[in-house]
Amino acid sequence: MNQWLFVLLALVIVSAAVLAVTLRNLIHSVLSLIVVFLGTAAVYVGLEAPFIAAVQVLIYVGAIAILLLFALMLVRAKMGQPTPHVTGSWWLGFILASALFVILAAAAFGIDRPAPPAADVPDVAALGTDLLRQWVMPFEAASLLLTAAMIGAIAVAIELRRQSRRSAP
Amino acid sequence: MSMDNVWIAIKQAAVGAARDVLYPLLDPVLPAWITPERLMMFASAVISVVSILVIVPLVMMYLTWAERKVVGRMQNRFGPNRVGWFGLLQPIADAVKMLTKEDIVPARGDRFVHLMAPVLILVPTLLVYAVIPFGEGMIAADLDIGVLYFLALSSVTTLAVFMAGWASRNKYSFLGGMRAVAQMVSYEIPLVIAAVVVVMRVGSLSTVAIVEAQAGLFGWFVFQPWGLFAFLIFLAAMTAEANRSPFDLPEGESELVAGFHTEYSGMKFGMFYLAEYFSALAQCFLAATLFFGGWKGPLLPGWIWIFLKTFVLVFVLFLFRGTFPRVRVDQLMGFTWKFLLPLALTTVFVAGLTYYLPPVPGWIVGAVLLTGTFFVLMLPNRRVTLVRRACRLEN
Amino acid sequence: MYGLGLLKGMYVVLRNFVESYYKPERLVTVQYPEERRPLPPRFRGFPFLIYDDDSGALRCVACQLCAKACPATCIELTMAKGEDGKPAKRPETYTLDLGLCMQCGLCVEACPFAALAMDHDFERAVIDQPEPLRLGIDQLRRPFSYLEQINPEAANALAPKPAKTAAGAEERPAKSSHGGREVTT
């Protein structure tokens, strides 16, 4: 992994992200989003964080992308014909985004650190023990959050079904 | 020099040759940044990849032949024996047929997604073989996140199934696609938890470490109570994940024509066919590594042991296909959410508990707890089916 | 117990699989074109017209009963004219449309003169099918000996009426029923 490989990867990710945001057909934009996820996983591998890369692929590509696709199906968004997919004031968004990019880029150029050798990268076992030692509180909080989110999502969905049953004679 | 490190010796010899012979030869031509070490690393990588890409498709081709022969014999009839000596050329005949068939893309379907789906299903299924230890030193990439890498990549195929189902613009394949995705997503959780049980006891995600931890004949995890239950859950989830045997709902021939790959023909259908067998074979390899002690075995060299164990597991998959009728969708979902998942969670709990107990009493406690939960979990499931049948009889 | 049924099923299939290698009756299929399993006598292929071996005359008297009995109306026949213009009791044309015939065997049962029987050949696949699939008299006629060979039981039921010369009451048990239509026990 060296600079040119990273530059190539960055180009792939940025172009996929641009596609994901501008494509008219939502299914295609979700597919390019998946390319973005896989690209970020590759960046994590480059940054010596293989566990995070695997988790990223497992959760984002394995679950969130499919969730988005399912939602697209349920919403029966008219995927076929080209509906106007961009709000009227898209140029305002564009200016704001590019302004933000300029500021961030300026900040980014200031920082330049030599990368430490890949030798002392802590392995997955250290990550595991840390997760359940220093980080045990956030770990439990995360589990609570996930259950709450699950119950919340189901509560929203179920409520609809009762409604539709009542309305249907 | 047992058979095991013959392979390692060959590889080292080849890599050494790459450095001594190849590098001086190509030196003037090569750009500056290719140093001998990089060439050696590249050569060893190429050797592993080529060996996998040769062995696994070959094994897979004759897996299809074996499946038709075995399932045929189970139904009191010969398997294919027309083409070649015992039908041995049948896979080649199938391959030629796949290649020569015309490639049809549904008219109003989404061309790009339709073409991408087979790629997106075949690539992860092949990538997964990098992590499977075929023998002592015979592993392509000994990642320290081996099992997680395997599970992450096998979850990507769910996406490809959805894309195939949607892009064919045909009601039945779309239904098949949605069913397949729902099934694969809900069966992935018991699969992951069953793998976590073993990883938790071994303390490392790397497949090589897992196999090392199963030393001795009774060291295999299958002989532990939690190991046996985790294996049974893994087996059930594996058949569902590969859309095989009792759970082959997505491509249920009777109702959904051919499920998500109805609109595919020629080589694209061939790729789906390949991917299905590759993923079934890969999961059998993983089950053999996780529960049956990979290449550990008394007499024969390591790689023979792992192939033997995998073929036994594959035979069990054929047996499933020869015996069980297809399950209904609600039974399919009920089975995983009401039976497999709670059982998997209890297995994790028992595995953790018995870690701190001395071996023998631990074994007993584990066995008692798990069989207890098995029977307790069975009650709600059995009563539900009985009740529904009873009320149907009344009205 | 929940899983017991599954295990029993698997055991049966496994036994089938293992025994198919050493028990002949487990493996019921034969290699069709090379080895052939003998067809059961009552197998119903397409009907054919019977003619007596010695005289070579068709037993059919063109009474149209089979044509009437056929549900698929695939039999058409016309009575021949004798030399003196009077209708002779033999068919002039007898065509059977294979496309319509569903091999039900009602014509054989309807025929009072036992002139029809069911054939045993089913390999009628051809590359270029002559249009239409209508068989004439010469394609339908078969000797009585052929019937004895393929379906002996039906053959003696449809035995030719004992010649008038060998008059002897006991040889003609079936005097009462017209034609050879006794019910074979």
Next chain:
Amino acid sequence: MTATPLSWILLLSAAMFAIGLFGALSRKSAIGVLIAIEIMLNAANINLIAFWRYLHMPSLTGQMFVLFSITVAGAEVALGLAIIIAVYRHMRTIHVDEITELKG
């Protein structure tokens, strides 16, 4: 990767963040907005891992942050989609500029 200077990675994540922001602001369909938010989350994660890799190597705080941010992102997408489906069932449209009234 070691040869890649830190600023390049930050540049990439800044670009991704900007693209995500643009998408969130300009997309008409609610699911498009969710996709854009996902991109922004990924950009933030890349930043976290980059800083962990270059500045605070031995301590694992960076990776922990990313782990929890991924779980939160998962929960967020699940809830976001549930709400979108509820809105669609009720108002038959998911175009953000048409969902203006606050009635129930």
